[in-house]
Amino acid sequence: MSNIASGNSIAEIAALIGDPARANILSALMGGQALTAGELAWHAGVGAPTTSGHLAKLAGAGLLALEKQGRHRYYRLASPEIAQAMEALMALAASGPKRHRPVGPKDEALRAARTCYDHLAGRLGIALADALHAQGHVVLADGTGVVTAAGRRFLDDFGIGLGTELTGRRPLCRTCLDWSERRPHLAGRLGAGLLDRSLALGWIARVPDSRAVSVTAEGREGFAATFGIPPEQDGVA
Template identity: 65%
Template sequence: MTAIASANAVAEIAALIGDPARANILSALMTGRALAAGELACAAGVSPQTTSGHLAKLTEARLLSVEQQGRHRYYRLASPDIARAVEALMTVAAAGVPRHRPAGPKDEALRTARSCYDHIAGRLGVALAASLCRNGRILLADGAGAITEDGWRFFAAFGIDPGADPRSRRPLCRPCLDWSERRPHLAGRLGLALLSRSLELGWVVPVSDSRALRITGAGHRGFVGRFGLSPDWPQGREGAQEF
């Protein structure tokens, strides 16, 4: 019973995510960074021993991978698929709460720019994707994407080569629906490379204890100058009509 078995498998995965403590753990790992068990216990808001049980389950189910370093054990999301699934659930959850606009400053920071697993999300991520698309650097279709000839030159000039490490089975360039903006941002190896390079250049810096990214002055100038984002960004809804 293929479909039934698959539905039950879905239920298993969803049930794992469907516990507040575990959802907090996964959420904390959405940055793509690895965190130690103790940090995750803090993030989850439950005791270390309870967290240990949760981590064992998540690892057993291959949602997390773990590596030991001394007396610490560092956990991270086992694959981008996991991040994508959690993000999809966030989209649904966000849609389910249509008007809930307290929107504290922290929330606003997350909406402006954040890391999603290993790439850039939030208004910055969406604006970059839209701008790259508009300028013919990439093509984004429903669930797939590609880099144009011009795009390859552009990215090389920016100092990244998403084609490197061709052994990787990860898609080169694919859209990922942004839960706060409900429009696509860039994932895949290109998304990864863009985030790494932006961090390297100091265009964005991670906000501690958060997935939020702070855009520096240099970053603002860079995104506007090189990527063609409008100067009054991030207030405007850059390319809001693109999709």
């Protein structure tokens, strides 16, 4: 047989993600926050002992990072690369053959606005990307993004310092295919900055036990004034 080692190490990683409980754990951590073992057990849908075993495996493989704090143990994704792999798998799962779509009510909140590891996704994320694109602040030529000089000034005014280090390992502006909208939104350092700043301004708030975020009254006003994003008429936003 051929080069067996390459396929095997891929299989090890994929098999880790390939268990429903572990996939739920990783999905929950895609929110970008660190969660305790207990919270993750709830998300995984299995008992605490089982979850503990899963967490040990994931951490042992380097997918999860652990931080002890008192009698709690906080787990988070170990690196942005993990999130990127999860995104790629989500895109596959969403575009797969005839996905069943019960589209529950809580699902609607996720489609409106949610976090995607460390940046914004859903209709809000798309709207931000579109707005920055329309105003000439980023160029989204064929699915990839570059920040213009005007955009850099605009973002600086908004409170996002992108820094000058062009040699930084982390991409400044990466696009990420949205699994609900099937259109690209902004990831990378720019995407992370938009999320952080929006949270700091109180324009959006995290919804407990979910990756969804809700747009506040200040947020509706702010997003409209700063980015020209019209408030949505449906109940959620």
